[in-house]
Amino acid sequence: xxxxLFYHSLISDWNHGNAHFxxxxxxxxxxxGHDVIVYEPRGGWSLTSLLQEYGDKALTxxxxxxxxxxxxxxDPKDYDLKLMLEGADLVIVHEWNDAxxxxxxxxxxxxxxxxxxxxxTHHRAVSAxxxxxxxxxxxxxxxxxxxxxxxxxxxxxxxxxxxxxWHEAADxxxxxxxxxxxxxxxxxxxxxxxxEERTQELHEFIIEPIKAxxxxxxxxxxxxxxxxxxxxxxxxxxxxxYLPASKVADTFSRxxxxxxxxxxxxxxxxxxxxxxxxxxxxxxxxxxxxxxxEDSEKLFTPGKDYLVAQNGQDMMILLAKVLTEPSxxxxxxxxxxxxxxxxxxxxxxxxxxxxxxxxxxxEKTKKGGLS
Numbered sequence: 015x016x017x018x019l020f021y022h023s024l025i026s027d028w029n030h031g032n033a034h035f036x037x038x039x040x041x042x043x044x045x046x047g048h049d050v051i052v053y054e055p056r057g058g059w060s061l062t063s064l065l066q067e068y069g070d071k072a073l074t075x076x077x078x079x080x081x082x083x084x085x086x087x088x089d090p091k092d093y094d095l096k097l098m099l100e101g102a103d104l105v106i107v108h109e110w111n112d113a114x115x116x117x118x119x120x121x122x123x124x125x126x127x128x129x130x131x132x133x134x135t136h137h138r139a140v141s142a143x144x145x146x147x148x149x150x151x152x153x154x155x156x157x158x159x160x161x162x163x164x165x166x167x168x169x170x171x172x173x174x175x176x177x178x179x180w181h182e183a184a185d186x187x188x189x190x191x192x193x194x195x196x197x198x199x200x201x202x203x204x205x206x207x208x209x210e211e212r213t214q215e216l217h218e219f220i221i222e223p224i225k226a227x228x229x230x231x232x233x234x235x236x237x238x239x240x241x242x243x244x245x246x247x248x249x250x251x252x253x254x255x256y257l258p259a260s261k262v263a264d265t266f267s268r269x270x271x272x273x274x275x276x277x278x279x280x281x282x283x284x285x286x287x288x289x290x291x292x293x294x295x296x297x298x299x300x301x302x303x304x305x306x307x308e309d310s311e312k313l314f315t316p317g318k319d320y321l322v323a324q325n326g327q328d329m330m331i332l333l334a335k336v337l338t339e340p341s342x343x344x345x346x347x348x349x350x351x352x353x354x355x356x357x358x359x360x361x362x363x364x365x366x367x368x369x370x371x372x373x374x375x376x377e378k379t380k381k382g383g384l385s
Contacts, residue, residue, distance in 0.1 A: 015048045015049070015103045015104065016048070016049045016051070016095065016101050016102050016103050016104075017043060017048055017049065017050050017051070017102070017103065017105075017106070018051045018053070018098065018099055018102040018104070018106075019036070019050070019051065019052045019102045019105075019107075019108075020052075020053050020054075020105075020106070020107045020108060020111055020115065020119070020330070021036055021053075021054055021107045021108045021110070021111075021287055022053060022054060022058055022059075022060055022108065022110040022111070022289045023034075023054045023058050023060045023061050023085070023325045024036060024037065024040070024052045024083060024085040025054070025061055025064075025072075025073065025076050025085055025168065025325075026058070026060040026061035026063075026064040026072070026081075027059060027060075027064075027258065027259045028061070028063050028064035028067065028068070028236055028256060029063065029184075029206050029208075029236050029237055030060040030062050031062075031290050031291075032108070032110070032182075032290075033259070034182075034185060034188070034259050034290055034294065035135070035182045035183065035185070035290055035360065035363075036052070036108075037080055037083060037185060037188070037259075038183065038184070038185025038186075038187070038188065038273070038359075038360030038363075039360050039363055039364050039367070040052060040083055040360045041080075041082065041083070041185065041187060042360045042363070042364035043364050043367075044082060045135075046364065046368075047216075051086060052083070052084075052085050052086065053085070053086050053087075053088050053098060054085050054086070054087060054164050055087070055088060055089075055090045055111075055112075056086075056087040056088060056089055056090070057090075063236075064256075065234070066217075066377050067335050068254075068256055068258075069254055072258070075096050075258055075260060076256075076260075079188070079260040086098075090112060090115070092172065093115075095118060095119065095122045095259070096122075096126075099119075099122065099126060099128065100207070102126075102128045102130075103128055103129065103371075104128065104129045104130075104371050105123075105128050105129070105131070106130075106131045106132075106133050107119055107121065107130070107131070107132055107133065107154075108130070108132075108133045108134075108135070108237040109132065109133065109134045109135065109136060109138065109149070110136070113148040113149055113150070116132070116149050116150060116151070117149075117150040119150060120150055120151065120153035120154055121153060121179045123153045123154075124153060124166070129155050129371055129374050129375065129378075130153070130154045130155050131154065131155060131156055131157065131158050131370075132149070132151050132154050132156075132157045132158070132174070133157075133158045133180070134157060134158070134159050134160065134164060135160045135182065136166075137236070137277065137280060137283070137284055138166060138220040139164055139167045139168070139171075139284075140279055140283045140284060141279050141283075143171070146171075146173070146174070147171075149173075151173060151174050154174065155176065155374050156174060156176035156177060156178060156374070157173070157174045157176070157177040158177075158178055158180040158181065158327060158367075158370070159177050159178070159179055160179075160180060160181055160182055160287060161179060161181065161284060161286050161287035161311065162286055162310070162311055163197035163283075163284045163285055163286050163287060163310070164284055164287065165177045165178070167177050168197075170207055170376065178370050179311075180361075180363065180366060180370070181311075181313065181358070181363070182289070182290045182293060182368065183293055183354075183358045183359050183360050183362060183363045184290075184293040184294055184296070184297035184354050184358060184359055184360065185359075185360045186297060186355070186359050186360070186361075188259055188260060188262070188263065189262065189263050189294045189297035190263055190298060191263075191267070191296050191297075191298055191299040191351065192263055192264055192266075192267035192298070193267070194264075194267035194268055195270060196268070197268055197270055198230075198232070198268040198269060199229070199230035199231055199232055199252075199268070199269050199270075200224075200229040200230050200231060200264060200269065200270050200271065200337060201220070201224055201229055201230075201231040201232075201269060201270070201271055201272065201273065201333070202231065202232050202233075202234070202266065202268070202269035202271075202272050202273075202300075203220055203231070203232075203233045203234070203235075203272060203273055204233075204234045204235060204257055204262060204265070204272070204291065205233075205234075205235045205275070205291065205309065206235040206236050206237050206238075207235060207236075207237050207238040207239065207242045208237055208277070211278050211279065212275050212276070212277050212278055213242075215275050215276075215278070215305055216242075216275055218246065218305075218325065218326040218329075219273060219275050219305040219323060219326060219329050220273050220275060220329075221245055221246065221249045221251065222249070222326050223330045223333055224249055224250070224251060224333075225248075225249035225250065225251075226330060227330055227333060227334070228250070229249075229337075231249075231250075231251045231252070231269075232253070232255050232269070233246055233249065233251055233252070233254065234253075234254045234255065234256070234257035234265070235255075235256070235257070236255070236256050238253065246249065262294060262298070263298050266295065266298040266300040267298070267300070269300065270300075270301070270336070270337055271300065271301040271302070271303060271333065271336045271337065271343075272295050272300050272301070272302060272303070273302075273303045273304065273305070273329070274291055274292050274295070274302060274303070274304040274305065274307075275304075275305045276304075276305060276306075276307040277286070277289075280307065281305075281306065281307050282306075285307070285308040285310050286308060286309060286310035286311045286313075288307065288309070288313060288314075292304070292314070293319065293354060293358055296319060296320070296347075296350035296351060296353065296354045297351065297354045297355075298313075298357075299347040299348070299350070301320075301321075301336045301343050301346060301347055302319070302320040302321075302350065303320065303321050303322075303323060303329065303332050303333065304320050304321070304322050304323070305322075305323060305329075306322060306323070306324055307322075313358065314350070314353055315349070315353070315355075318346065318349045318350075319346065319349055319350040319353050320346070320350060321335070321346070
């Protein structure tokens with residue numbers, strides 16, 4: 015089967031966590047024998063930012079780590095859908111694409127028979143509703159939403175009647191346990207500061223507890239304003255800047271625990287969506303602590319896969335626990351790893367995607383034509 019994907023970037027994971035999942039799913043589909051083509055816009059924001067900050071070595075590292083993945087670049091102002099979609103059976107368009115491209119692919123489907131999905135992995139459906147309303151999904155077979163709460167938004171807003179929940183997951187070829195007893199510190203946090211969506215929470219659940227307990231810690235990520243860097247310095251926390259996905263597993267192995275701090279939109283308006291970081295941490299068998307979030311879909315088991323702190327004081331207690339009780343910590347990371355391996359890998363998601371595709375094909379066959 016020929017699968018064509020339109021995403022912001024396959025190469026760059028600079029402020030683009032979806033690249034982690036995209037790479038894993040593409041790898042799984044290729045392993046299953048499918049022809050997979052990924053298109054990304056030439057001059058995309060994430061890749062441009064990555065090259066400016068990290069240089070050409072970013073391209074070399076990608077090619078070394080993912081030699082089987084070869085993105086195709088297109089000019090956002092001049093592209094040929096007839097050529098790009100030739101022979102396609104399944105087409106997926108990610109929500110981080112220009113609305114004109116989303117509409118054009120939908121309209122092209124009227125003259126070319128393929129199954130077409132829109133893939134949403136962000137909170138813009140609740141944080142930038144006006145922007146999302148610009149997407150014309152009339153000719154799409156359906157939407158792949160990365161959580162049930164996001165699926166419900168699509169139904170409530172009547173953006174599309176056919177929506178499937180398609181969670182993110184861990185790519186076990188990139189995120190896996192590495193035995194390393196020579197620790198560099200106690201706590202590591204991998205995440206972008208971003209748009210002040212969790213500034214207060216980062217202070218309460220990570221920075222202040224680390225400062226109070228005098229732990230050795232390091233932050234990795236991009237888009238850190240000066241006030242954030244100053245706050246880390248005052249707390250005695252080292253700032254490491256951009257960390258390629260290919261180096262996350264090794265980095266996790268050198269610290270004793272990590273912390274998940276959901277952005278406010280996911281905690282308050284899209285409950286049940288963990289985003290990709292917990293999957294990655296559990297796959298690497300690093301103990302995971304979390305600020306409050308509601309696992310309404312029961313993806314994991316609180317207390318067995320990870321620990322939840324209700325406030326900063328709680329977090330200090332839990333940090334002390336995972337750092338001083340190795341038997342409990344080992345039991346938790348083992349349970350979490352088994353949860354991911356048994357239910358939440360990119361191989362699982364590739365199978366789910368193919369099942370959704372077959373469901374659409376069966377329905378079209380039953381109706382005797384295009385949906």
